[in-house]
Amino acid sequence: GENVEQHPSTLSVQEGDSAVIKCTYSDSASNYFPWYKQELGKRPQLIIDIRSNVGEKKDQRIAVTLNKTAKHFSLHITETQPEDSAVYFCAASEGSNDYKLSFGAGTTVTVRA
Amino acid sequence: NAGVTQTPKFQVLKTGQSMTLQCAQDMNHEYMSWYRQDPGMGLRLIHYSVGAGITDQGEVPNGYNVSRSTTEDFPLRLLSAAPSQTSVYFCASSYVRPSTGELFFGEGSRLTVL
Numbered sequence: 001g002e003n004v005e006q007h008p009s010t011l012s013v014q015e016g017d018s019a020v021i022k023c024t025y026s027d028s029a030s031n032y033f034p035w036y037k038q039e040l041g042k043r044p045q046l047i048i049d050i051r052s053n054v055g056e057k058k059d060q061r062i063a064v065t066l067n068k069t070a071k072h073f074s075l076h077i078t079e080t081q082p083e084d085s086a087v088y089f090c091a092a093s094e095g096s097n098d099y100k101l102s103f104g105a106g107t108t109v110t111v112r113a
Numbered sequence: 114n115a116g117v118t119q120t121p122k123f124q125v126l127k128t129g130q131s132m133t134l135q136c137a138q139d140m141n142h143e144y145m146s147w148y149r150q151d152p153g154m155g156l157r158l159i160h161y162s163v164g165a166g167i168t169d170q171g172e173v174p175n176g177y178n179v180s181r182s183t184t185e186d187f188p189l190r191l192l193s194a195a196p197s198q199t200s201v202y203f204c205a206s207s208y209v210r211p212s213t214g215e216l217f218f219g220e221g222s223r224l225t226v227l
Contacts, residue, residue, distance in 0.1 A: 001172065009153070032212040043203065043218040044156070089155055093212035099144065099163055100171065101211045103156040 002027040002094045006104025014112050019077040021088055021107045026071070029095020033066060033073045038087045038106075047088075048075070080111045114139050119204050119219035126194045126226045134189040134222050136204030142217070144207045145187040149173065149200040150221075156203065162187055163210075194226045 003026040013019045025033075034049035050057045050064045050073065057064050061080075066073040077084055087106045094100040120135045138145065146161035148171075158171030162181040176198060178190040187206075191198060204219040205211075 004155075006155070034215070036216075043220050044216075045218070046215045049215075091156075098210040098212040099161055099169070100158060101216065102158075102172070103148075105153055105155040 001100070002030060002092050002102040004090060004092050004102045004104045006090050006107055008107060009105065010108045010110070012110045012112060013080050015080055015082065017080055019075075019080055019084070019109055019111075021075045021090065021109075022072060023074070023090035023092075023104050024070075024072040025092040025102075027092065027095045028068075028071065030092040031095065032093040032101075033064070034091050034101070035062075035064060035075050036089045036091065036103075038089065040086070044089060077109075080109075082111050082113060085109060085111045116140065117204055117206055117217050117219035119202075119222050121222060122220065123223050124225070126191075126224065128195060128226060130194050131190070131192050132194065132224075133191075134202055134204075134224070136187045136189070136219060137185050138187075138204075138206045138217070139185065140206065140208065140217065141184060142206035142208050143184065144210060145181065146171070146205050146211070146216075147177070147179065147187070147189045148203045148205060150203060151200050159189065159202075191224075194224075196226045198224065199226045200224060 031052040036044040038044040063076045090104040147159040148156040160179040205216040
């Protein structure tokens with residue numbers, strides 16, 4: 001099955017600075033890579049996703065990049081704001097089973113005012 | 114639409130007791146799944162279903178049973194609870210397979226097994 005590793009586990013940034021979270025995956029046939037944000041005590045929610053035929057995708061202050069050769073993808077948050085404080089999870093689909101998503105362990109992001 | 118609804122939100126069990134976590138969605142999603150969330154381990158897939166009458170195992174299925182008799186409901190059963198099953202459980206659904214579209218999560222059910 002797919003193995004997704006996520007780093008760092010915690011990240012503290014000054015408001016206005018950028019935050020970068022990196023994930024690696026093991027299944028070279030994986031083709032879908034979503035990112036979910038979970039605020040304290042809330043449910044995870046999709047914030048951005050990328051497919052294997054695209055190298056980069058942006059949505060306002062967030063962007064995701066994918067390097068298929070190296071099997072890693074990253075989430076970039078620019079101009080961080082207090083509301084960006086949350087746990088972020090990366091995920092990857094299994095190449096042999098489209099019905100399975102494997103999640104990373106999560107990154108707790110804290111934005112300092 | 115209510116989205117994905119889970120009950121109960123909190124539950125305390127003694128070792129060996131059984132219980133069912135309920136999950137219902139009103140979005141006519143074919144795909145439904147159960148995840149558990151533990152500190153430092155992310156979200157791990159327990160069981161999933163691609164439609165009524167069809168279920169399959171995920172990454173950590175042992176100790177859990179599921180069934181899918183209707184499109185709307187996907188209950189998770191713990192037959193004999195163990196302390197290792199203390200966790201936060203999330204039900205999630207999607208209209209299409211999760212490799213092509215967003216997973217919609219419920220609010221979670223926090224289970225403590227003593």
